[in-house]
Amino acid sequence: MYNLKTRMNILLKLAETDIPSLTEVEEIKQEAQQAVQKSNLGTPPSFLASARYALILGFEQNAVFQIDKIVNYLNQALFYASGGKYNLNYLAQNNFNITVPTSDREVRLLLGFSKDLYTWLLNNGAPYKEKLNKEAFEYRINKLLSTYSLNNLSQVNVTGPLASKLGNIKVELINSLNLLKKFAPSK
Numbered sequence: 001m002y003n004l005k006t007r008m009n010i011l012l013k014l015a016e017t018d019i020p021s022l023t024e025v026e027e028i029k030q031e032a033q034q035a036v037q038k039s040n041l042g043t044p045p046s047f048l049a050s051a052r053y054a055l056i057l058g059f060e061q062n063a064v065f066q067i068d069k070i071v072n073y074l075n076q077a078l079f080y081a082s083g084g085k086y087n088l089n090y091l092a093q094n095n096f097n098i099t100v101p102t103s104d105r106e107v108r109l110l111l112g113f114s115k116d117l118y119t120w121l122l123n124n125g126a127p128y129k130e131k132l133n134k135e136a137f138e139y140r141i142n143k144l145l146s147t148y149s150l151n152n153l154s155q156v157n158v159t160g161p162l163a164s165k166l167g168n169i170k171v172e173l174i175n176s177l178n179l180l181k182k183f184a185p186s187k
Contacts, residue, residue: 044079047071047088049122058128059137063183067121070176074117077169078110088114095125105154106169112149113173120144137184145177 049055049071055064075088086107091098096118098111118124120140132140144150153170166172 044075044087045089047075052092053122053125054127058123058132060183060185063180066180066183073172073176074114077166078114080166081110082107086111109149109153113147116144116147116149131185134184134187138181141177141181145174
């Protein structure tokens with residue numbers, strides 16, 4: 001049991017604490033419910049880009065492996081950020097023609113980056129006619145690295161439910177694309 005002086009100090013500290021308004025409490029409650037919903041989604045359906053788009057025709061095996069890792073990561077990010085609503089299988093069924101209404105900025109940017117990736121690495125779904133040379137390979141990766149969608153992804157909520165599953169999406173994608181550059185052909 002605390003002595004009288006200690007109890008009085010505790011009560012004084014509690015009295016100094018700001019009490020949130022009812023509106024703030026409701027907002028916090030809604031955010032918590034959304035976080036719980038997003039964290040209980042399960043796993044996204046798999047999406048193996050190399051099997052779907054025969055990437056081996058345009059890239060060396062190590063690059064194909066890295067592209068599959070990037071695509072898989074993006075698929076997970078899109079799935080979790082959208083609360084399970086969207087994934088790359090859904091987008092591929094529509095040839096990545098994205099007219100999905102969403103008010104969530106991060107989801108819109110991930111959808112946009114998915115389309116960019118489809119254009120620049122997955123060759124708009126068309127098979128590659130030959131292996132990319134070093135210049136074409138690096139050009140495509142640099143195009144992805146400079147897209148609006150990627151560069152405007154948030155870095156702020158690094159402790160949210162999405163970040164707890166996948167880390168910082170923007171940083172992870174940029175690092176993965178830069179790693180892909182190391183698998184450029186020598187000529």
